[in-house]
Amino acid sequence: MFSRNTKVLSFAGAGAALLLTAAGVGAAQIDKAVTLSVDGQARAAHVFGSTVGDLLENQGITIGADDRVVPAVGAALHDGDTVNVAYARPLTVTVDGKTRTVNTTERTVEGALAALGLREEGGRLSVSRSQTIGRSGLAMSLVTPKQVSIVADGKTTKKTITAGTVGEALVQLRIAVGGADQVTPAVSAPLTDAMTVTVKRVTTRSTSRTESIPFATVRTSSSQLYTGDTKVDVRGVNGARTVTTRQTLVDGAAYGAAKSDAKVTKAPTKQVLLVGTKTRPAPAPRPSTPSASKPPSGGSGGAINLARAGMWDGIAACESGNNWSINTGNGYYGGLQFASSTWLGAGGGDFAPRADLASRAEQITVANRLYATSGTSQWGCG
Secondary structure, X not given: OOOHHHHHHHHHHXXXXXXXXXXXXXXXXXXXXXXXXXXXXXXXXXXXOOEHHHHHHHOOOOOOOOOEEEOOOOOEOOOOOEEEEEOOEEEEEEEOOEEEEXXXXXXXXXXXXXXXXXXXOOOEEOOOOOOEOOOOOEEEEEEOOEEEEEEEOOEEEEEEEOOOEHHHHHHHOOOOOOOOOEEEOOOOOXXXXXXXXXXXXXXXXXXXXXXXXXXXXXEEEEEEEEOOOEEEEEOOEOEEEEEEEEEEEEOOEEEEEEEEEEEEEEOOEOEEEEEEEEOOOOOOOOOOOOOOOOXXXXXXXXXXXXXXXXXXXXXXXXXXXXXXXXXXXXOEEOOOOEEHHHHHHOOHHHOOOOHHHOOHHHHHHHHHHHHHHHOOOOOOOO
């Protein structure tokens, strides 16, 4: 038989047992054993919560806008569930020179290509298809096959090649390009399908010729010569220069204006001409009776004297090239290059007002008059 107090304790013990049982049932409902996979790495986890978001918070996992969680963050979580988390990572993709950056949860290049819908049959990838993409991301390029036409050296070549730029296409087709050649589009331009590339050969053609540089004449006063007389003190010598002409050729045809430059190979020597300043003596009186020789062809009179004609012809060859009527406008006239004052002072007015207007015989006659008083000192070619 139990006392009254004994009965109270019995009921109390029964109540405590009931509370413990209820608490055990509640704990079993909240604590869940699940599998958590992050970027393919799975691990077991326990969580007191009712949603996927509770699990992620408990595990210290922060989800970005481009990350993928399956089931969704707000989905109910059950004991034994598997939760997959895939972090997004930046992927920079350059396809035939055009670049874009995307965020992908794919962890391999092959998976990323499939997700982006990129087919690379016959193309060239800069990385392996099996390469993994880390959390920091990856940059890769893809060059696709293209049909191109190359016009060069008089022929057109059509090929399907995998090249990213015009220059790379030319290398693959073994078409050499010189530094001056013109390539359209430029070698750095991205290669596109059905593109036509033109190569024009640019060369330079050079020719050279030698030209004479005329000498200059310096006139110097001389008190040893009569006024109006001259004498060559230093004979001038022509110089020489080489003129080079360069012509640009495009595919063999002349292009643009030719360019020339000159190089002096021999400097000219200046001619020094002495010009007389000495007062000339009065001319000797003319004989009153003309000689029996042939009368002059012009002028007021005077006998013809052809003495030393061979010598005067030689001097004339030097002075004027035997041109007895030459008048270059330099102040000296005729085959023996008489100054007007010298001509008239020696009686040339008997024949003509200037030596170039007189005949050879008349010029020789006047020259002989001068020779009688001063020899050939009047002529630099004497």
